[in-house]
Amino acid sequence: MSSSVFSTVGSLSLFAFIVLFLSPAFASESDHKYQPEEPITLWVNKVGPYNNPQETYNYYSLPFCHPGANPAHKWGGLGEVLGGNELIDSQIDIKFKKNVEKGSICQLDLDEAKVRQFKDAIENNYWFEFFVDDLPLWGFIGELHPDKNSDNGKQVLNTHKNIVIKYNNDQIIHVNLTQDGPKPLEAGRMLDMTYSIKWIPTNVTFARRFDVYLDYPFFEHQIHWFSVFNSFMMVIFLTGLVSMILMRTLRNDYAKYAREDDDLETLERDVSEESGWKLVHGDVFRPPRTLVLLSAVVGTGAQLALLVLLVILLAIVGTLYVGRGAIVTTFILCYAFTSFISGYVSGGMYSRNGGKNWIKSMILTASLFPFMCFGIGFILNTIAIFYGSLAAIPFGTMVVVFVIWAFISFPLALLGTVVGRNWSGAPNNPCRVKTIPRPIPEKKWYLTPSVVSMMGGLLPFGSIFIEMYFVFTSFWNYKVYYVYGFMLLVFLILIIVTICVTIVGTYFLLNAENYHWQWTSFFSAASTAVYVYLYSIYYYYVKTKMSGFFQTSFYFGYTLMFCLGLGILCGAVGYLGSNLFVRRIYRNIKCD
Template identity: 40%
Template sequence: MGERMAALVALSALLVCVGIVGVVSDASNHRYSQGEPVPLYANKVGPFHNPSETYRYFDLPFCSPDQVNEKKEALGEVLNGDRLVDARYVLNFRVDEDSKTLCQKHLLKEEVAQFRSAVMKDYYFQMYYDDLPIWGFIGKVDREDRHPSDYKYSLYKHIFFDILYNDDRVIEIIVRADKNALVDITEDKDIDVEFSYTVKWKETTTPFEKRMDKYSQLSSLPRHLEIHWFSIINSCVTVLLLTGFLATILMRVLKNDFVKYAHDEEAADDQEETGWKYIHGDVFRFPQNKSLFAACLGSGTQLFTLTIFIFILALVGVFYPYNRGALFTALVVIYALTSGIAGYTATSFYCQLEGTNWVRNLLLTGCLFCGPLFLTFCFLNTVAIAYSATAALPFGTIVVIVLIWTLVTSPLLVLGGIAGKNSKTEFQAPVRTTKYPREIPQLPWYRSTIPQMAMAGFLPFSAIYIELYYIFASIWGHRIYIIYSILFIVFIILLIVTAFITVSLTYFQLASEDHEWWWRSFLCGGSTGIFIYAYCLYYYYARSDMSGFMQTSFFFGYMACICYGFFLMLGTVGFRAALLFVRHIYHSIKCE
């Protein structure tokens, strides 16, 4: 049953890859003849420093058509906040336009105030021309040698479109505002504005296959690559020093332990045991709240599988720059398809721990990560609706997500749970567990759970914190992250450090005759997620210019869910590594 499920997940992931790659524009072949219209969509506007706070393009009083035609969008595009509509600009293929009037518009003083507020907040607009993204600011603020109360606000009324083509394909488009064509909107009064634009076509030798390269060049500049490689070197040095130092100590101590215990077995039987061998009858005693523990392992395993699939798609080039919504589509679909893994892992482990109410365990597994995520989404979606932002999901999209959860996620979770229940595997313990637990000796404060979690989380975090800035600047800014190979290396290093530090702390805990290592190893492994969330505070207030209630709630709300996911995933990695280690050392000695 497990093999069939694995094959089903692999086949489904392959179909997802094909589906994601197939996200194209209406003009699917991107070939045009002279004079033929090229699709141009206006997307959204919003404050430059608040990436989540975006609004529909025609929420500002631009020259709007009599009837706004919305483009049909995929699930990932809607989740990304894209709301594409037909723009009024006419940019036909290889047809130059010299100062063509877009519209004559009479702006009421309320509309002037709306534009001034947008210019004050550094509003930008985004469009897509033949699937090529274009941006521009809607105006400027003259602050030079002026008091804030005397700032002058101006609106751009003329735009230059410089378009490069190769044969019958569009290669590049550049948008420039005419700095000399300005409208003063400092005062609240009615004004007449003539919006216009100019189109110039130029031929280029750049092939169509490389037209997206310009959007990723910034991340590939030598200066940025040096920082990325410095991050890799920093992480590798951290791994080598930590693993080398700890491995040397741990192996020498373990070797001495094995020699000592082997000598004790040859000595008198009444000699008292000490150290981790002393608690051999308690070390495999099942943890408290074993249903919750198994649910954590199931959810963490699913998130780990999801992360691996996302890395595979990224490394094969699916998430190229501005492949609209591909990442969000992949996250939703792959998470739904991997829910069977969560059900199987949680229920099978719960049954190994001699649990009886596997149905409740399955419900807990299904709600453990989705529950907090759903509550966070409900709150943030309400905030977005109150702001009339594009981040607010339409009712139809919410219905689609509910149907995916109902028709795909839940059935696969149940099937995985049934398969786990019927696997009938027993927990493999190399030593027998005694009937009554030994009392845990009084330990110093630094061996308690919180200090151990702090130590365990800081070391893996120190190996990834340099790369975190670029990830945050990509998710919550306007940078483009494309160096997925380096990110994958950092992820592997994160797993290695997490596993090794958890194993080391588990050994020292057992050597102190503390046999309650199950939850401790999970909490220590997942504590890196807490450090990442602490980094969110630093990034928001020290490294970004984000502001406002909506952006703040979106940033800390969704980052809390992401860090919680990291906690579950890395906690699972830490526990699995500790379990292998504990089984190994107790299998290597003879315990009566």
């Protein structure tokens, strides 16, 4: 039985390994080298309102001249489809190193319907995206010119596209698009759509050709460096504070609690006067409520922590920001391969706390986060289909994602659960759990689990606050995020701050003689995501010009998905850190 399971998992892993390396996220379909006058394809991609990044449509949803029958489509991989890209061959005649003074694309015959579509697009500030040799070009559909007879201005369509291509030997290095030839939109008019191509040699190497798209002044601004330094100082202060205050307090408690030279009467009097974390030693290792759910979220959070670290390292080494959808493809595949971790952590934790229904725990661990994302994605996909947007995920892509989950992620989670139960599932609590639960005394409001939970996320959020601004701006404002070294430092700082803050919160809770620390430690760390979501609301209304039901739904839907993952990740880190702390402090006291 076990050999067949390992064989199945091994074959599936091999299959996924092959898919991984055949994915366009890691390998180009060509070597990007061309011979003189070799045809170059100009791919048209999408159009949409500039202020609404996710509201994109097929380029030919506007009444541009369509290419011939059955134009070629370029599929760039799973991440590209999920990113809302659909590349279609424009069939514009471009040849390597061959200049074109003025070539004809087509003649555009305008009627009332076409004029209305173009005017609506121009009024909504529609932009478009092309690709040449995997390098993007952007432009606007048209412009609003002042008109004495109209308060809104007069819409004009740009009819000429001037493309400048820089090359180094046999490789394309840079492309640039400018437009002119503005023509008024009038029904019954025939417009000549034209283009020109100019080739210019350059000394820039192929490896540096993407640098022109990176906004160095924005991402490497002094405030970015200062924020990382500030967060680093917070880590030093917080870890020092935890070490100095808690360890000193605990050492004094140990010395007082473990005295051997006092007479029995004095010892009994001191013990009767004791209060705080020592009095709950018979309940502190009592299994938490809804153990199966806590095990699932802790296992999933441990997987997400490893996943984020792995993707950041791959992005640093492999410059994944260069490829369309490369980050998304990498994230999905790495999530599938790291599912063993979620099963191992969840299975071991569930078994150590006396859980019996391990199959339920395994299924919940393997499906909790993917199905939450699927639920949000289903709603957003329905909206995108209703609008006819490229953001709608095709059925075939859904099948591919489901197959990856069903045949890679789920079996690895199953294997991890079995291994976790057998290797790390034995109970090893320092103190025996008493039969009758100890009553929890009333304490001041600031020592209640709800207050401790909400306050716990403030410092972790403060450590990533500035980085959130850069991440949000790159995702929602057309900037390429490339400073993954910054992200790695901030992520490590977040982990350390989260552990320290959660330990402090757990210690305060135990001193209040409240032994329900498991869920409190999880929510104390997970509340970081609540503050991130509140910040996203501020960012939406203050920092962006997004509008409309479509974009608002996608903004808050994607942000909710991100915050759910962040909350589970931080919560798991906080729980695991608190668990080590609790076991450490109760290991050295006398447990009756």
